Amino acid sequence: MIQTKQQRFTESINEAIGQRAHEDTPQLFSYTEKIAGVDQISPIAVFQNTQSFKGSRIFWTSPEDEVTLIGLGSVYSFNGTEDTNSNRFKQVHSNWKKMLNSIYVDNPYKHPGTGPVFMGGFSFNPEESSQLWRNYSNTQMTLPEYLITIDKNEAFLTYHVWLDKELDIEDSSCAFVKMLETIKRETKHAHNPLAIMNQQAINADEWKRTVKKATGTIENNVMEKVVLARELRVSFNRNIPVSYVLENLLEQQKQSYIFAIESEDDCFIGATPERLVKVENRHLLSTCLAGTSPRGKTLKEDERLGKQLLDDDKNRMEHAFVVDMIKQAVEACSVKVQVPESPVLYKLRNLQHLYTPVQGVLKEGHSILEVVRRLHPTPAMGGVPRDKALTFIQQEENLSRGWYSAPIGWMDAMDNGEFAVAIRSGLIQGDEASLFAGCGIVRDSDAEKEFQETEIKFLPMLMALGGLQ
Numbered sequence: 267m268i269q270t271k272q273q274r275f276t277e278s279i280n281e282a283i284g285q286r287a288h289e290d291t292p293q294l295f296s297y298t299e300k301i302a303g304v305d306q307i308s309p310i311a312v313f314q315n316t317q318s319f320k321g322s323r324i325f326w327t328s329p330e331d332e333v334t335l336i337g338l339g340s341v342y343s344f345n346g347t348e349d350t351n352s353n354r355f356k357q358v359h360s361n362w363k364k365m366l367n368s369i370y371v372d373n374p375y376k377h378p379g380t381g382p383v384f385m386g387g388f389s390f391n392p393e394e395s396s397q398l399w400r401n402y403s404n405t406q407m408t409l410p411e412y413l414i415t416i417d418k419n420e421a422f423l424t425y426h427v428w429l430d431k432e433l434d435i436e437d438s439s440c441a442f443v444k445m446l447e448t449i450k451r452e453t454k455h456a457h458n459p460l461a462i463m464n465q466q467a468i469n470a471d472e473w474k475r476t477v478k479k480a481t482g483t484i485e486n487n488v489m490e491k492v493v494l495a496r497e498l499r500v501s502f503n504r505n506i507p508v509s510y511v512l513e514n515l516l517e518q519q520k521q522s523y524i525f526a527i528e529s530e531d532d533c534f535i536g537a538t539p540e541r542l543v544k545v546e547n548r549h550l551l552s553t554c555l556a557g558t559s560p561r562g563k564t565l566k567e568d569e570r571l572g573k574q575l576l577d578d579d580k581n582r583m584e585h586a587f588v589v590d591m592i593k594q595a596v597e598a599c600s601v602k603v604q605v606p607e608s609p610v611l612y613k614l615r616n617l618q619h620l621y622t623p624v625q626g627v628l629k630e631g632h633s634i635l636e637v638v639r640r641l642h643p644t645p646a647m648g649g650v651p652r653d654k655a656l657t658f659i660q661q662e663e664n665l666s667r668g669w670y671s672a673p674i675g676w677m678d679a680m681d682n683g684e685f686a687v688a689i690r691s692g693l694i695q696g697d698e699a700s701l702f703a704g705c706g707i708v709r710d711s712d713a714e715k716e717f718q719e720t721e722i723k724f725l726p727m728l729m730a731l732g733g734l735q
C-alpha cells in the first residue's frame with residue numbers, strides 16, 4: 267500500500283519535472299492523495315501531532331457541513347502591500363491567478379478544498395497597524411506545505427513542494443508518506459486546566475461613553491448604525507496551549523466556525539458563527555447575523571427570550587441594515603438571489619442571534635474575493651453608511667482590531683472557497699490573551715445594555731480558555 271503510494275508520487279513528480287519550462291524558472295508541484303479510513307482521523311489529533319509546524323499552522327472547521335482544513339507550513343505566502351480595502355482583495359486575486367499558472371497540479375479528486383488552496387485572512391482596517399498585532403500582516407494568504415481536508419466521509423492530503431535544485435525526490439516522497447501516517451496518529455495527552463490570574467477590561471467606562479456619543483451622532487443623522495468593539499486582556503498561570511483551546515471550542519461551539527491561525531509566536535483563535543461568503547460550484551451563500559439575546563436557563567425562558575428578540579424593534583433594525591447591504595452586494599455579482607422576508611433565530615451555546623441567509627449563483631467571471639471585497643465590512647462589523655461609520659470607529663473606538671471582525675478563510679484553484687468574519691475570537695500571546703467583542707449601535711441603543719451584550723459575547727472564548735464552567 268505504502269509502496270504503491272510512494273510509486274504514484276514519484277511518477278507524478280517526475281512527470282512534473284519533465285514538463286517544467288526551465289530548471290531556473292520557479293515552479294511548484296501540488297499533489298493530492300485520498301486518505302483511507304476517515305473515521306480514524308481526528309482534526310485535533312492532527313493539530314497536536316504536528317507541533318513541528320508550530321507558528322505556521324491554520325485550522326478551520328465550518329459548522330453545519332463540518333469541512334475541516336488544516337494547513338501546515340508554507341511554501342508560498344502573500345503579504346499584501348495595498349492599503350486600501352478594495353485594492354488588497356484585487357491584489358490577492360491577481361496574485362493567486364498568477365501563482366496558479368505556474369503550479370503543476372496532480373489532483374484527480376477535484377474535491378472542494380483540495381489541491382492548491384490559499385488560506386489566511388485580512389485585518390479589519392488595511393490602514394491600521396499596531397504593536398499588539400505585530401505578527402499579523404494586513405493581508406496574509408498562504409499556500410501550505412501540507413493541507414489536510416476532511417469532508418464528511420472523505421479525507422485528502424495535499425502536498426506542495428518547489429521543483430528546484432534543492433529538491434530530493436526520495437526525501438519528498440518519504441516526507442509525504444510519513445505525513446499520511448502522522449495524520450492517523452492518536453492524541454496523547456490530557457491538559458491541566460488553565461487558571462485566570464488577571465482579567466482587565468480595557469477602557470470599559472470610556473467604551474460606554476463612546477456608545478453614548480455614537481447614539482448622539484445617530485440622532486444628528488450623521489449615520490444610522492455603527493459597530494463598536496472592546497478588548498478584554500486576560501492573563502493565565504501558564505502558557506496557553508492552542509490545542510487545548512481548540513479542543514474546547516470544537517466541543518462547546520458546534521454551531522460556529524472554529525479557527526486558529528498561528529503566526530510566529532501568536533495565535534488568533536475563535537469560534538465565529540458568522541459566514542461572510544461561501545462559494546461551491548458557483549453556488550453562493552452569505553449570512554446576515556445581527557441582533558442578540560442571551561440563551562434562557564430553561565427551555566421556556568429560552569423560547570421567551572427568542573420570541574422577544576424576534577419581536578424587538580431595536581434588534582430588528584440592527585439586523586435590517588445588514589440584510590439590505592448584503593442583498594445589494596450579492597446582487598451585484600450573482601443571479602437568482604434569494605433572501606427570506608424575515609429573520610429566524612440562530613442559537614449558539616451562550617447566545618442567540620437574528621439570522622437571514624442570502625443565496626445566489628455567482629456570475630461568470632466573478633470570484634469569491636470580489637464578493638469579499640464588496641461585503642467587507644458589512645454593517646454587522648462596520649455600520650451604515652459605511653464610510654461615516656468607519657470614520658467614527660477609527661476616531662472613537664480606541665482599539666486595535668487587527669484581524670478581529672475581518673475576513674478569514676480559504677479559496678481553491680477551482681474557484682470554491684469560504685470566508686467567515688472573525689468574531690468571538692482572541693489573540694493568544696504566551697500566557698496572555700486579548701479577547702474582542704462588539705455590538706451594533708443604533709438610535710435606540712442603551713450604553714449599559716450594549717455593554718452587557720459584549721459581556722456575553724466574551725463567554726465563548728472565556729469558556730474555551732477554561733475561565734468559566
Ligand SMILES: C=C(O[C@@H]1C=C(C(=O)O)C=C[C@H]1O)C(=O)O
Nearest residue numbers: 555556557558646703704705706
Ligand atoms: C461584533 C460582534 O457581533 C456582531 C454584532 C451583533 C449584535 O450587535 O447584535 C450580532 C452579531 C454580530 O454581527 C461580536 O461578536 O464581536
Ligand SMILES: [Mg+2]
Nearest residue numbers: 557558705706
Ligand atoms: Mg446587538
